[in-house]
Amino acid sequence: MISHLDDPLSILIRRKIEDYSEYAYKKNGRSHLVRKLGSILCKEAEILIRRAKLDPPFDPLKIKRGRLKFELISDAKRNAHIPTRGGFRIEIKHKRTRNLDDLDFRARATIAHEMAHTFFYDINSLPPKPIGVVSSKKSQWELESICYRIGRTILMPSFSISRLLTQSPKIRKGSLHKIGLLMNRYKVSSDIVAWRMIKDLELWSSCFVKNRVKGEGSDIKFTRIPIPLKNSSAKELSLIKLNRIIYREHHLYPHLLRAVASPKSIVRDTLNINGASFDLESRVVAVNTIATLISVEGSHRGQRQMTLEKFEATQS
Ligand SMILES: [Zn+2]
Numbered sequence: 001m002i003s004h005l006d007d008p009l010s011i012l013i014r015r016k017i018e019d020y021s022e023y024a025y026k027k028n029g030r031s032h033l034v035r036k037l038g039s040i041l042c043k044e045a046e047i048l049i050r051r052a053k054l055d056p057p058f059d060p061l062k063i064k065r066g067r068l069k070f071e072l073i074s075d076a077k078r079n080a081h082i083p084t085r086g087g088f089r090i091e092i093k094h095k096r097t098r099n100l101d102d103l104d105f106r107a108r109a110t111i112a113h114e115m116a117h118t119f120f121y122d123i124n125s126l127p128p129k130p131i132g133v134v135s136s137k138k139s140q141w142e143l144e145s146i147c148y149r150i151g152r153t154i155l156m157p158s159f160s161i162s163r164l165l166t167q168s169p170k171i172r173k174g175s176l177h178k179i180g181l182l183m184n185r186y187k188v189s190s191d192i193v194a195w196r197m198i199k200d201l202e203l204w205s206s207c208f209v210k211n212r213v214k215g216e217g218s219d220i221k222f223t224r225i226p227i228p229l230k231n232s233s234a235k236e237l238s239l240i241k242l243n244r245i246i247y248r249e250h251h252l253y254p255h256l257l258r259a260v261a262s263p264k265s266i267v268r269d270t271l272n273i274n275g276a277s278f279d280l281e282s283r284v285v286a287v288n289t290i291a292t293l294i295s296v297e298g299s300h301r302g303q304r305q306m307t308l309e310k311f312e313a314t315q316s
Pocket residue numbers: 113117144147
């Protein structure tokens with residue numbers, strides 16, 4: 001029988017977390033250690049991508065790990081990472097293009113994600129051997145979520161964002177316009193920009209939410225897709241207030257209707273709830289899809305400053 005101690009995450013937790021002990025495992029729980037392992041692997045990915053290139057857009061296939069060679073196969077039946085005698089074959093379903101810079105955002109994200117999976121292989125022997133055996137759905141899900149995070153880190157490494165912040169301090173405040181600028185610079189989707197700036201690095205005290213538009217005229221309805229991205233550092237200002245904006249139709253509805261009415265522009269509103277003010281920005285981003293960024297910066301300066309200082313401390 002496979003024990004949870006033999007799954008890839010448990011093995012890497014024991015190998016990579018210096019002060020790991022059974023005691024810490026019991027005291028802090030597994031999810032704490034899984035998060036810590038995620039941060040360690042992201043740091044390793046950062047170092048590798050930084051060695052390969054200093055300026056965006058970043059090419060995940062340029063990562064150098066020992067003598068590993070990476071080969072890209074596009075137009076494949078599925079997305080996969082397959083150990084080979086030289087390293088890995090990265091297969092993606094996307095169509096073939098000549099150069100990685102021309103690949104669309106989704107293809108680049110897929111490659112970065114599959115590259116992230118290679119961090120769960122022993123690369124001392126060739127072909128690389130998988131570390132451990134995934135023993136449960138939960139452990140599979142934890143592994144996937146770390147791979148998504150590593151993938152985002154490869155495409156938008158924090159050393160690069162940190163440099164950008166020094167050059168253009170205005171990037172510190174989230175806006176839909178800045179999401180667009182970062183998408184162009186890093187060649188990633190708006191979702192990846194939002195994940196990085198809001199969730200991973202907690203630089204923007206914002207919430208990013210997308211809505212599908214259904215119906216026409218006076219019978220328009222909006223359905224949220226999939227989960228809104230929220231910043232845990234915005235806790236102090238109470239996520240409850242943010243939730244009220246996101247989940248209660250009467251707060252967001254008139255604003256979204258205005259966005260539908262002017263599909264080519266960004267519509268802006270300010271909402272006041274119990275003395276806290278929120279900046280709302282929305283824009284039609286795809287057929288029947290509206291992206292909304294809700295920011296709480298203005299009313300939240302002390303907390304934001306702390307977040308920025310914490311971020312910069314991790315960069316030095
Ligand atoms: Zn995966």
